[in-house]
Amino acid sequence: xxxxxxxxxxxxxxxxxxxxxxxxxxxxxxxxxxxxxxxxxxxxxxxxxxxxxxxxxxxxxxxxxxxxxxxxxxxxxxxxxxxxxxxxxxxxxxxxxxxxxxxxxxxxxxxxxxxxxxxxxxxxxxxxxxxxxxxxxxxxxxxxxxxxxxxxxxxxxxxxxxxxxxxxxxxxxxxxxxxxxxxxxxxxxxxxxxxxxxxxxxxxxxxxxxxxxxxxxxxxxxxxxxxxxxxxxxxxxxxxxxxxxxxxxxxxxxxxxxxxxxxxxxxxxxxxxxxxxxxxxxxxxxxxxxxxxxxxxxxxxxxxxxxxxxxxxxxxxxxxxxxxxxxxxxxxxxxxxxxxxxxxxxxxxxxxxxxxxxxxxxxxxxxxxxxxxxxxxxxxxxxxxxxxxxxxxxxxxxxxxxxxx
Numbered sequence: 001x002x003x004x005x006x007x008x009x010x011x012x013x014x015x016x017x018x019x020x021x022x023x024x025x026x027x028x029x030x031x032x033x034x035x036x037x038x039x040x041x042x043x044x045x046x047x048x049x050x051x052x053x054x055x056x057x058x059x060x061x062x063x064x065x066x067x068x069x070x071x072x073x074x075x076x077x078x079x080x081x082x083x084x085x086x087x088x089x090x091x092x093x094x095x096x097x098x099x100x101x102x103x104x105x106x107x108x109x110x111x112x113x114x115x116x117x118x119x120x121x122x123x124x125x126x127x128x129x130x131x132x133x134x135x136x137x138x139x140x141x142x143x144x145x146x147x148x149x150x151x152x153x154x155x156x157x158x159x160x161x162x163x164x165x166x167x168x169x170x171x172x173x174x175x176x177x178x179x180x181x182x183x184x185x186x187x188x189x190x191x192x193x194x195x196x197x198x199x200x201x202x203x204x205x206x207x208x209x210x211x212x213x214x215x216x217x218x219x220x221x222x223x224x225x226x227x228x229x230x231x232x233x234x235x236x237x238x239x240x241x242x243x244x245x246x247x248x249x250x251x252x253x254x255x256x257x258x259x260x261x262x263x264x265x266x267x268x269x270x271x272x273x274x275x276x277x278x279x280x281x282x283x284x285x286x287x288x289x290x291x292x293x294x295x296x297x298x299x300x301x302x303x304x305x306x307x308x309x310x311x312x313x314x315x316x317x318x319x320x321x322x323x324x325x326x327x328x329x330x331x332x333x334x335x336x337x338x339x340x341x342x343x344x345x346x347x348x349x350x351x352x353x354x355x356x357x358x359x360x361x362x363x364x365x366x367x368x369x370x371x372x373x374x375x376x377x378x379x380x381x382x383x384x385x386x387x388x389x390x391x392x393x394x395x396x397x398x399x400x401x402x403x404x405x
Contacts, residue, residue: 004382005036007094007118009085011103013041015071016275018302019100019125022198029375030054038092040085041105042075048088057088061104069224078104079111086112096121096382101128102167110170119385122171123196124181128164130297133157134228165189173385175378177300178321194381199371200305207311207363209279209286217249217349220288220312222281222303223295225257230317232259233294233338235266240342242268246349254284285310289355290348291332294341296320308332309366313358315344331362 008027012020023041030037034053043058050056059081065073085108089097098121099109106122113120137153144152168174169189175196176182185193212218225231234251241249251270253263260272276284285291291307296319304322307314308331316322318336326332335341348355 003033003035003379004095004386005038005093006030006382007038007040007089007092007097007109007112008099009040009097009105009109010100011042011074011105012072012100014043016277017072018198018300021302022125023100025199025371026375026378027054027056029371032372035379036092038089038094040088040108046081046084055088055092057085059085059105069226073104075104078107082108082111086115089116089118094118096385098123098382099171100125102164110167114170119173120171121173121175121382121385122168123175124168124185124193125177125299128160130157130228132160134297138227161188173381175381178324180321181299192384194377194384196378196381197369197374198300198302198305199374200309200366200369201371202309202363202367204278204282205285205306205309205366206282207286207359209282209310211283212287215248218252218287218289219249219345220252220254220285220291220307221293222254222285222291222306223293225253225255225259225263227259228295228297229257229259230294230296231257231263232266233341234263234292236338237292237342237345238267238269241346241349244346246346249349252284252288254281281306282310285312288312290315290345292341292345293317293322294335295322298322301325305366305369308362311359311363313348313355313362315341317341327361327365331358331365 010019010023013023014020027039031052031054037054039054040057042061044060046058046060048057061073061075062077064077065075067073089112096119097109097113099106100123133153133156136156137149140152141149165188168185169191171191174185174189174191174193176185176193177197182193182195221231221234223229249269251267253270254273254276256275273284285307291312291314293301293304293314293316296317298320301322304314304316304325314326314332315335316326318334323334326334328334333344335344
């Protein structure tokens with residue numbers, strides 16, 4: 001049986017975030033396996049080219065694009081590209097259309113799936129309802145008391161989640177990066193949802209990249225320095241360490257965002273690197289002794305996988321998807337409250353032998369995860385979308401055969 005012909009439309013491809021990373025790796029997977037694949041995403045100019053089994057359409061955003069976050073935009077004039085993409089899609093004749101969310105690329109795919117009557121697969125990557133609510137609370141919190149601010153945030157979160165559920169409900173099959181989101185989507189949309197995790201490059205991210213020679217215990221963080229990432233909690237960690245008499249530590253913070261100025265003003269022993277990628281990022285991870293990720297809104301946590309592959313024990317919060325990546329007490333810990341989160345970091349600071357053992361376990365765990373195994377399961381989900389009476393089959397545990405076209 002021939003593999004499905006897939007048209008993939010994503011809102012992020014060249015950017016530095018989890019959606020873009022996953023999109024690039026899915027594109028690369030289709031190339032390696034010589035699978036028929038139409039890749040539609042934003043680029044520096046509007047153009048089309050064919051490379052083996054993959055046809056690529058890059059679309060340049062207009063000056064009317066609205067900034068959403070660092071490097072992320074929504075093109076309010078994106079529908080001007082609809083005729084071009086529709087023509088290419090009709091020529092490609094996809095069996096399924098896969099979109100990554102309700103952004104400008106996802107909107108094009110959504111409309112074309114309806115117009116051309118092609119089964120739609122939608123992957124959930126970001127908890128947009130939580131992100132939007134946290135930012136709204138930060139805005140109104142400057143002028144309103146705490147109680148009404150929280151009420152406004154909660155109401156906006158519920159409203160956005162209802163809208164997102166309606167959007168995703170049009171898809172025949174949904175993909176999500178953790179079991180909690182799978183359950184939520186199935187309950188709210190009454191459609192099947194399957195697991196789509198993310199792999200890790202264990203050659204790039206490796207303990208072998210460590211080149212730090214001092215003995216200062218280094219607490220790392222990588223990611224956007226923004227409200228929804230809960231990065232101000234890093235200052236709370238430092239206050240607790242100082243109160244306990246610890247001085248042999250420093251924070252290594254990789255990333256950029258609106259919260260950087262606040263962190264610079266409230267952290268005492270810290271190094272900011274800005275945004276890093278490639279080898280410099282890999283070295284930064286390898287030079288950490290523990291990775292602290294306090295976000296409660298992430299659906300997966302690419303940075304957590306990068307830290308584990310680098311042999312860095314990781315402490316995550318109890319909210320969101322990163323907790324599913326941690327083997328409690330072996331590769332790291334889940335801090336279900338702030339006290340436990342801080343306590344676990346202090347324990348590793350005081351116990352180098354335990355830190356070393358968890359470092360080895362983290363690396364070993366990451367070595368068992370590959371992008372190919374992730375996308376083999378995604379292709380099983382495409383197959384399910386093409387079948388009548390789609391059932392929630394063994395998509396999570398069954399590997400797809402490596403059938404080439």
